[in-house]
Structures are given as structure tokens and as C-alpha cells.
Amino acid sequence: MPGPDRNLQSVNLDAGWAPESWRARPSTQLPAYPDARALQETLAELRALPPLVTSWEILALKQRLAEAQDGRRFLLQGGDCAENFGDCSPDVISNRLKVLLQMSLVLVHGLHLPVVRVGRFAGQYAKPRSLDTETVDGTTLPSYRGDIVNAPEFDARARTPDPQRMIRAHARSAMTMNFVRALIDGGFADLHHPEYWNLDWVGHSPLADEYRRMVVGIGDAVRFMETLSGNAVNNLDRVDFYTSHEALLLPYEEAQTRQVPRQWGWFNLGTHFPWVGMRTAAADGAHVEYLRGIRNPVALKVGPSVAPEQLLRLVDVLNPDDEAGRLTLIHRMGATQVANKLPPLLDALRRDGRRVLWVCDPMHGNTEVTSNGYKTRRFANIRSELEQAFELHAAAGTRLGGVHLELTGEDVTECTGGARALTDADLARAYRSTVDPRLNYEQALEIAMLIVRKQAQLAAPAST
Numbered sequence: 313m314p315g316p317d318r319n320l321q322s323v324n325l326d327a328g329w330a331p332e333s334w335r336a337r338p339s340t341q342l343p344a345y346p347d348a349r350a351l352q353e354t355l356a357e358l359r360a361l362p363p364l365v366t367s368w369e370i371l372a373l374k375q376r377l378a379e380a381q382d383g384r385r386f387l388l389q390g391g392d393c394a395e396n397f398g399d400c401s402p403d404v405i406s407n408r409l410k411v412l413l414q415m416s417l418v419l420v421h422g423l424h425l426p427v428v429r430v431g432r433f434a435g436q437y438a439k440p441r442s443l444d445t446e447t448v449d450g451t452t453l454p455s456y457r458g459d460i461v462n463a464p465e466f467d468a469r470a471r472t473p474d475p476q477r478m479i480r481a482h483a484r485s486a487m488t489m490n491f492v493r494a495l496i497d498g499g500f501a502d503l504h505h506p507e508y509w510n511l512d513w514v515g516h517s518p519l520a521d522e523y524r525r526m527v528v529g530i531g532d533a534v535r536f537m538e539t540l541s542g543n544a545v546n547n548l549d550r551v552d553f554y555t556s557h558e559a560l561l562l563p564y565e566e567a568q569t570r571q572v573p574r575q576w577g578w579f580n581l582g583t584h585f586p587w588v589g590m591r592t593a594a595a596d597g598a599h600v601e602y603l604r605g606i607r608n609p610v611a612l613k614v615g616p617s618v619a620p621e622q623l624l625r626l627v628d629v630l631n632p633d634d635e636a637g638r639l640t641l642i643h644r645m646g647a648t649q650v651a652n653k654l655p656p657l658l659d660a661l662r663r664d665g666r667r668v669l670w671v672c673d674p675m676h677g678n679t680e681v682t683s684n685g686y687k688t689r690r691f692a693n694i695r696s697e698l699e700q701a702f703e704l705h706a707a708a709g710t711r712l713g714g715v716h717l718e719l720t721g722e723d724v725t726e727c728t729g730g731a732r733a734l735t736d737a738d739l740a741r742a743y744r745s746t747v748d749p750r751l752n753y754e755q756a757l758e759i760a761m762l763i764v765r766k767q768a769q770l771a772a773p774a775s776t
Contacts, residue, residue, distance in 0.1 A: 407721025
């Protein structure tokens with residue numbers, strides 16, 4: 313018998329939506345595969361492979377996002393700008409997980425709220441590009457669109473879109489998810505031993521002492537509770553963890569879209585939480601058409617060029633039934649524009665009574681190129697946009713319920729500033745990203761502490 317939400321999204325289902333209906337809409341950011349037959353054979357192979365996630369995991373995440381929307385949880389979404397096949401290794405995966413677990417520990421401790429942990433990995437293999445082609449020394453080739461499409465090396469063979477890369481992306485996503493699940497099931501996230509999450513290279517960090525004091529305090533609290541009750545505190549040895557990626561390569565997403573027994577509608581079983589980026593967010597475009605029909609919770613990136621009426625239309629398309637937990641809006645304005653561009657959007661949705669989860673991405677609006685040719689983000693600008701976002705939501709009577717970050721657990725030097733005051737000259741030392749600059753561990757942990765302090769600052773007047 314259908315559940316109580318059977319009629320949700322009925323508008324979409326009755327409007328002729330199907331997993332392939334995006335093909336009739338204008339599309340951008342899709343590669344041109346030279347061999348149509350090879351593409352179709354690959355997609356048929358993908359459809360026959362086991363799913364990567366389950367419908368009940370997806371619906372559980374939707375419920376948690378609904379609680380974050382109501383102020384009862386906080387969303388932490390983070391990971392690589394673009395995964396590459398070579399980084400599907402135990403050390404890289406476990407270090408990513410450690411960073412997110414440590415950040416969530418800081419947030420839980422400081423915000424007194426459960427944290428929804430969503431990795432920006434296990435599928436983040438595609439990237440949008442400003443131009444379809446790239447020219448070097450008079451030679452023009454297709455742009456690198458992520459490992460799921462082609463390779464970064466500048467030669468014709470590497471840059472030719474290859475559909476078999478979708479199979480490799482699926483396999484590496486499965487390996488990443490399986491390893492994360494095994495780590496968590498094996499006690500990797502045990503709150504009795506948060507010291508296990510430390511990364512060796514950050515022992516010298518200016519933030520290390522503050523974090524260690526927090527760890528000791530949490531450990532003492534857990535032991536006190538267990539001593540007082542005479543029983544072990546349940547569920548401290550595992551956490552819920554979800555995956556997300558940009559739903560950019562639509563043929564791949566379509567092949568992961570399936571129906572399941574005892575559930576109505578369609579699910580993207582390649583990820584828990586797909587999102588649409590700014591370049592593909594046209595209300596009548598292919599990407600929005602695809603996202604509107606799946607039952608997963610979905611997210612939309614919102615930039616400074618989006619007008620209130622445009623955003624309201626997108627909300628109508630993506631969440632016509634005003635379903636709690638269905639739609640997350642991730643605003644990424646830039647430190648210099650957020651104060652002018654965000655308030656009209658907050659006001660429009662608040663006045664219209666729309667239920668969405670607001671999240672801040674303080675990374676993408678603050679990208680710049682240094683004089684020595686490195687793409688970077690300055691920590692001061694990231695911090696400024698995030699602090700302003702909290703203040704603007706408080707002033708508008710709305711709630712900032714999460715943060716979306718590009719970060720890594722590796723010892724990289726890609727964003728300047730932060731705890732060790734990295735400069736432009738430091739970028740050359742350990743710049744590894746093939747696309748966008750990421751926060752390293754120290755900078756990510758500093759962001760978590762900043763969120764806690766900002767929330768405390770905003771709450772202070774109400775408590776006096």
C-alpha cells in the first residue's frame with residue numbers, strides 16, 4: 313500500500329517525466345562522444361550493474377535534511393572539487409573521512425546539534441568547464457571534463473571523450489563507498505576514540521591544542537555517562553554518512569535511475585544527494601528536467617546572477633509539493649557580493665513561504681588567479697563570506713542550516729591564509745588539484761571552529 317507521501321511529486325510524474333525526458337530539453341556541459349554505438353553499449357552495461365546506494369538510505373537522508381531545515385540538525389557537505397581515478401586509494405579516502413569526522417565533532421560539540429555528514433565524493437568525477445575546447449601552442453583539443461569523461465593530459469587521445477570511463481567511475485565510486493562503510497562499521501568513527509582520527513602531518517598546527525582539548529573533553533563526558541549509568545552508551549561507534557555529486561553527466565545519471573520494489577517513483581541509485589550547478593540551472597534545461605523527477609533530495613547552486621523570480625521558478629519546478637527535506641539551496645555569491653545579492657533571495661522565499669534548506673558555499677565565489685598563475689582562494693574571503701551569510705540569514709529571519717566546502721585530508725597548499733598564513737609563494741609547494749583549489753585539513757578544521765564561534769556570537773544577545 314503506498315505511503316502517506318504518495319501524492320508528492322505527482323505533478324512531475326503526471327507531466328510526462330521519465331529518466332530520459334531530459335533529452336528533449338536544451339542541454340549544456342555534455343561531452344560529444346565520437347562513437348555513438350560505444351556510448352549506447354556502455355550505458356546498457358551501466359544499467360545492468362548493481363546500484364551504489366539504496367532507496368531507504370536516500371529517504372533517511374531526506375528526513376535528516378528536513379530536520380536541518382527546521383534547525384534540528386546541521387549539514388556538513390565536503391570533499392574534493394573533482395575526484396580523479398588515481399586518488400581511489402585507502403589513504404586518500406580515510407583522510408577525507410577523518411577530516412569530515414573531525415569537523416563534525418567540532419560542530420556537534422559547539423552547536424549542540426546532530427550533524428548530517430555528506431561527502432562530496434564517490435561519484436564527483438565530472439566537472440563543468442567555461443569553454444568546450446582548450447588551445448595550447450596553436451593546438452585545440454576538447455576541454456578536460458573530469459576523469460569520468462576524458463583525461464587531463466593535453467593530447468588528442470587523452471582528451472577524446474571515452475564512454476568506458478563511466479564504467480571506471482562507477483567501479484571507483486563503489487570501491488570508495490564500500491571502504492567508507494567498512495571503516496565506519498569497523499569502529500573508525502568510534503567516539504570513545506576520536507584521537508584515532510588525527511592526521512600525522514598536522515601535529516604542528518596552531519589549532520592542534522584546541523582540538524585536543526575538545527577531544528579530551530568529549531572522551532571524559534562519554535566515560536562519565538557510562539560510569540553513571542553502568543552501561544555502554546549506544547551508537548557511539550558509528551555514524552551515518554552519505555554521498556553526493558554534481559549531476560552533470562546526464563547519460564550516466566540516467567543509467568543509475570531505477571524503480572525499486574515497494575516504493576513509488578524513481579530513484580537515482582548512484583548517489584544519495586545529487587545537485588545542479590550554476591552553469592546547468594536553467595528551469596527549462598535538461599539538468600533541471602532530470603532532477604525534478606527523482607525522489608532523492610536534490611540541491612541547487614545559487615549564484616549572484618540569480619534573480620528572485622528566477623529562483624522562485626526553479627523552486628516551483630524542483631519542489632512543487634513543498635516537500636520537507638526535498639530541496640537544498642546552496643548559495644555561493646563571493647565575499648564582495650553576498651551582502652547585496654543574498655538578502656533579496658532570502659526575502660522572496662520567506663515571503664512566499666517556501667520550505668528549503670539554506671546552505672553556504674563560501675568557496676566558489678572567491679576563486680582568483682595569482683600573479684604566478686595559480687588558481688586559489690584566500691581564506692580571509694572564504695571566512696568573510698561565511699560570516700556574512702550567518703549574519704544575513706539572522707537579519708532576514710531565515711536559517712543557515714549547513715555549509716558546502718571543497719576540502720581534502722592531504723597536506724596541500726592550494727588556498728592561501730588560514731592557521732599557518734599560507735602565501736602565494738607557498739602554492740607551488742604542494743598544489744595538486746587538477747581543477748579547483750581546496751582547503752587543507754587545518755583550514756577545514758578552522759572553518760568548523762569559525763562556524764561554532766559565529767553561531768555562539770549570534771546567539772549571545774538572545775541569552776542575555
